[in-house]
Amino acid sequence: MAETFPVQRTCPFAPPPAYKGWRDQAPLVKAETGRGEVWLVTRHAEAQQVLSGSGFSTDPRTPGHPNALDTANMTPEEIAAAREFGVGFFIDYDPPEHTRYRRLLIPEFTVRRVREMRPDIQRIADELIDDMVAKGDEAELVEAYGLALPSLVICRLLGVPYADHDFFQSRTRTIVDASADEGTRRAASFEIRSYLDDLIARVEAAPKDDLLGRLATSGRLTHEEMTGAAFLLLVAGHETTANMIPLSAYTLLRHPDQLAALRANPDAWPAAVEELLRYHSIADFVAFDRVAVEDQELGGRLIRKGEGVYVLGASANRDERAFERPDEFDIERGARHHVAFGYGVHQCLGQNLARAELEIALRTLFDRLPDLRVIVPEEELEPKYGNGVFGLTRMPVAW
Numbered sequence: 061m062a063e064t065f066p067v068q069r070t071c072p073f074a075p076p077p078a079y080k081g082w083r084d085q086a087p088l089v090k091a092e093t094g095r096g097e098v099w100l101v102t103r104h105a106e107a108q109q110v111l112s113g114s115g116f117s118t119d120p121r122t123p124g125h126p127n128a129l130d131t132a133n134m135t136p137e138e139i140a141a142a143r144e145f146g147v148g149f150f151i152d153y154d155p156p157e158h159t160r161y162r163r164l165l166i167p168e169f170t171v172r173r174v175r176e177m178r179p180d181i182q183r184i185a186d187e188l189i190d191d192m193v194a195k196g197d198e199a200e201l202v203e204a205y206g207l208a209l210p211s212l213v214i215c216r217l218l219g220v221p222y223a224d225h226d227f228f229q230s231r232t233r234t235i236v237d238a239s240a241d242e243g244t245r246r247a248a249s250f251e252i253r254s255y256l257d258d259l260i261a262r263v264e265a266a267p268k269d270d271l272l273g274r275l276a277t278s279g280r281l282t283h284e285e286m287t288g289a290a291f292l293l294l295v296a297g298h299e300t301t302a303n304m305i306p307l308s309a310y311t312l313l314r315h316p317d318q319l320a321a322l323r324a325n326p327d328a329w330p331a332a333v334e335e336l337l338r339y340h341s342i343a344d345f346v347a348f349d350r351v352a353v354e355d356q357e358l359g360g361r362l363i364r365k366g367e368g369v370y371v372l373g374a375s376a377n378r379d380e381r382a383f384e385r386p387d388e389f390d391i392e393r394g395a396r397h398h399v400a401f402g403y404g405v406h407q408c409l410g411q412n413l414a415r416a417e418l419e420i421a422l423r424t425l426f427d428r429l430p431d432l433r434v435i436v437p438e439e440e441l442e443p444k445y446g447n448g449v450f451g452l453t454r455m456p457v458a459w
């Protein structure tokens with residue numbers, strides 16, 4: 061009998077409890093999602109196999125895709141608008157269409173490029189903490205720091221003028237606000253897309269030597285494609301990092317010995333960030349929706365063309381076959397083979413930037429506010445699944 065999916069986390073620091081049972085049972089488990097049946101991929105080796113293989117498509121237009129556009133109740137105009145909105149959103153494209161974008165953007169996110177961004181990220185982190193401290197000795201960390209930092213980093217990356225930061229931040233916040241209704245979020249998405257449309261028109265008229273300027277001068281993307289790609293950078297790089305910052309801060313507060321080790325040896329931060337990414341695995345399954353494009357064997361099963369698959373990233377990252385004592389948080393474990401950024405052709409384009417943001421955000425937070433503490437009981441921390449990415453709604457802190 062098929063399992064029921066999705067299932068929710070019951071604790072902010074662990075995947076949904078059902079994952080372990082499914083992982084013990086088999087590398088692939090059949091589940092009913094309410095929109096049809098899918099295969100759930102529960103183990104690390106098979107997760108890598110699906111994500112790296114050419115036998116699966118990520119494109120929601122491919123027949124059988126678990127997140128195909130639900131056109132049953134849509135007018136032809138709405139379908140056309142949704143398709144147009146998807147132009148340039150290359151996380152949904154397969155090679156070779158996908159490769160065209162990836163080749164253009166990889167140079168923008170290299171380790172060297174990200175190293176050049178570090179002073180800016182540091183300044184943003186310091187200014188946000190200055191603001192928090194100026195307002196008193198308490199704050200709500202998700203809003204004041206978690207969401208604000210990646211939003212301002214993306215403003216810098218896309219060259220959003222300072223005067224537009226408030227507009228940009230408020231709309232991006234609505235897009236990722238799990239409590240806002242679908243219509244409000246869609247309206248905010250259209251506003252941001254139309255803002256990016258204007259911004260890119262200005263860039264095309266007078267390109268500078270920055271990310272969008274270089275894309276414009278390459279002549280390889282149309283105006284609509286560039287707008288879609290910029291919109292993807294915004295949504296992919298915002299809520300993910302935003303959710304990781306408060307969750308990670310809380311995890312380190314719950315492991316004071318490991319936090320003390322990081323304070324004593326700041327060189328250990330990069331390894332700690334990898335373990336935080338593995339441990340939380342916030343982009344759990346929606347990021348990893350695929351459909352088989354040919355009949356193939358996987359984990360001892362025959363997967364037929366047109367069958368949908370969800371790779372359970374949070375299960376793969378707690379797989380006993382890949383990580384010893386997987387439920388323990390251990391900054392010394394060397395967790396770099398986690399799949400929190402995915403694997404294969406779609407592996408997170410912004411991973412070097414995300415690592416730098418997390419390291420700088422967390423180190424600065426604990427350096428500047430050495431007495432940081434959470435001021436509500438753990439059971440009052442409300443989880444959220446905005447856009448399928450896990451996080452906390454609020455995290456009230458004092459220092």
Ligand code: HEM
Pocket residue numbers: 111118150151152162292293294296297298300301304342343347348349399400401402403405406407408409410411413414
């Ligand atoms: C902790 C933070 C982050 C996490 C956990 C994360 C996670 C992921 C995952 C799991 C994927 C793969 C999806 C798939 O296989 O279909 C992905 C793709 C992507 N990420 Fe991230 N991400 C983070 C931060 C960022 C940042 C900061 C940016 C850029 C500003 C970014 C940009 C992208 C883009 C553009 C893709 C699509 C890549 C492609 O399809 O080729 N991400 N991310």
